Amino acid sequence: MKRKPLLPTFVLVLLAAAVAHAEPKKLNLFIWSEYLDPALVTQFEKENECKVVIELYEDPESMLAKLQGGGAGQYDLVVPSDYLVPGMIRQGLLAPLRRANIPNLTNLAPRFVSPPYDPANRYTAAYLWGTLGIFARAADGKPMPATWGVIFDPKLAPGPILLIDSMRDLLAAALKYQGHSLNTTNLVELKAARDLILRTKRRAQSLDASVGAKNKVLSKSARAAIVYSGEGLRGMREDTGTTYFIPQEGSLVWVDSLAVLAKAPQRDLAEKFINFVLDPQHAAQLANFTQFSSPNQAALPLLAPKDLRNPALYPEGEVATRLEYVQDLGPKTRLYDEIWTQIKAR
Secondary structure, eight states: OOOOOOOOHHHHHHHHHHHHHHSOEEEEEEEETTOSOHHHHHHHHHHHTEEEEEEEESSHHHHHHHHHTTGGGGOSEEOOBGGGHHHHHHTTOBOOOOGGGOGGGGGBOGGGSSOTTSGGGSSEEEEEEEEEEEEEEOGGGOOOOSSTHHHHOTTTOOSOEEEESOHHHHHHHHHHHTTOOTTOOOHHHHHHHHHHHHHHHHHSSEEEOHHHHHHHHHTTSOSEEEEEHHHHHHHHHHOTTEEEEOOTTOEEEEEEEEEEBTTOTTHHHHHHHHHHHTSHHHHHHHHHHHOOBOOBGGGGGGSOHHHHTOTTTSOOHHHHHTEEEOOOOGGGHHHHHHHHHHHHHO
């Protein structure tokens, strides 16, 4: 039989180049909903000749469960909450950041450099930060008392309420209302918080994600909801008849970070995206769009002065002293897992 002649090498190279050109690289991003300005995505795609594929989650525990269940190889970038980072590092889910590829890391404010959950920023770069509080519409124009009692005390509830569908966040609200640390491992305190939540759950509309809860208050199907600060402030921007506040008993403060997954198909492109977001102009655009607080020191002069003075966005002084970070509790996290299972089951 006659053998077919092999294609010349240069023809194969041209074919490969054509295929590569026809199919742009894809950056797979796993992120919270309403957490990224679409204009920034479009700009990054144009500058890097790629496609950003976005998949959304609504609470940190479900994100982690998906990655642990075999999803780690599906994504390049994820946006974990601070307290999840140590466990993700221990489980080998995250890749170390190659700092030479991310020179804009130097733009982070000092408090976000080498945080306790990730010393030396080996695995993460702060993305946005904020608080947990109450987004509400006052009944009959009456002033809203600045207390978690708006949610947990039926006498103070302005109408239908919503609880946040997130383990550490909802338990933090109940623990703070009862005068305890949101990182307690005291079983008596945790059970008391569980019982308070169960009583409240019986009269609440539902447990909901922060974005969904914000939208229900805006649509007037609910009067008050536990939400993150960005949702609350965006809601106030849409409807001046609403308010967001940090309750007087205190609350939690959190940091979400960009992290590259250990099995990322596009590690180089993922680090380019981190560097892109840390550019001062882009970081300011992101903060303005989401209404969350920026950890980017170089971006702060580009933000509206009224935002920088807003204690709900940038809490200072006495307000800041009432805030706690959620901590990685290691094996003792099972106490929260068990309490949460009981809350969800009843």
